[in-house]
């Protein structure tokens with residue numbers, strides 16, 4: 001098993017699988033509401049000009065996350 | 081606002097949510113994830129009988145309109161698109177407050193057939209608040225194009241509320257939707273949504289808090305759902321109760337709730 005890393009480090013075009021959330025409270029709930037539960041496949045789609053936020057493909061919707069949030073989601077690379 | 085309870089009737093609705101209703105009209109809320117076709121459904125049903133403004137005190141657009149079906153006039157309220165109703169943003173709070181405190185006769189949740197799974201989170205949050213829910217599976221044309229088949233009957237069975245398939249852009253399924261709205265608002269059908277059971281510790285806290293809430297006599301407000309929000313530590317719901325229902329919650333109520341909240345946190 002490869003180690004997991006924060007979602008914001010996933011490169012555009014790559015897919016990751018959610019392994020855990022370090023966020024708590026409302027932030028955690030918000031991330032879960034966006035569909036980021038363990039096992040979910042997330043695609044990094046593109047970075048905004050300043051690198052933050054980054055757009056992700058999550059369960060069929062494109063959602064922009066700030067680094068503040070995406071650093072609290074951990075993924076492992078999906079070999080596809 | 082004193083300690084007396086204000087009426088939950090049409091007049092107070094109009095005032096607090098800026099919804100204009102006449103007597104006899106039924107109020108229908110339209111909820112859903114962003115970009116699922118809420119406004120398309122809204123426009124198709126209300127035509128030119130609509131007007132827009134802002135939600136009172138918020139810079140969030142409000143659209144309301146009316147339509148007749150058979151002998152009944154309906155006021156349709158297009159809510160902001162959200163993934164959740166937990167009041168993490170102004171939009172979520174607007175949608176939640178309306179569904180929960182405006183006591184609509186029915187809430188229609190519009191979902192996207194091409195990514196149904198992600199839409200069901202919101203559906204379940206709505207069915208936790210109210211039983212008077214209709215689920216619309218929209219964008220069926222896109223789903224067909226992507227070779228996605230949705231088993232509407234099975235979905236209806238699993239959710240315990242009526243499900244209607246539509247292509248809002250072409251009008252497919254909208255007559256069926258109007259009929260279901262009519263039946264629900266007139267009390268001809270009484271959905272029994274599938275209840276979500278939580279783990280034992282949470283259920284125990286619910287059992288402690290729910291009776292305290294019942295004593296407040298908050299009308300049709302769902303006591304179980306309210307208990308869950310309080311266990312969540314969601315303070316916006318207390319504001320909502322005080323603001324919309326004109327009920328002042330006592331300090332002893334708040335401290336009892338905080339105690340239960342703390343119990344779930346440490347475990």
Ligand SMILES: Nc1nc2c(ncn2[C@@H]2O[C@H](COP(=O)(O)OP(=O)(O)OP(=O)(O)O)[C@@H](O)[C@H]2O)c(=O)[nH]1
Pocket residue numbers: 112113114115116117118119120121160161162218219220221222246247248249250
């Ligand atoms: N193919 C297809 N397109 C649809 C259908 N319903 C809506 N659309 C299109 O989907 C897009 C979004 O529709 P809206 O009605 O604006 O969605 P909304 O839910 O109001 O969006 P927000 O208010 O931004 O959350 C528009 O381009 C519509 O024309 C449908 O059944 N099939």
Ligand SMILES: [Mg+2]
Pocket residue numbers: 118119120
């Ligand atoms: Mg809209």
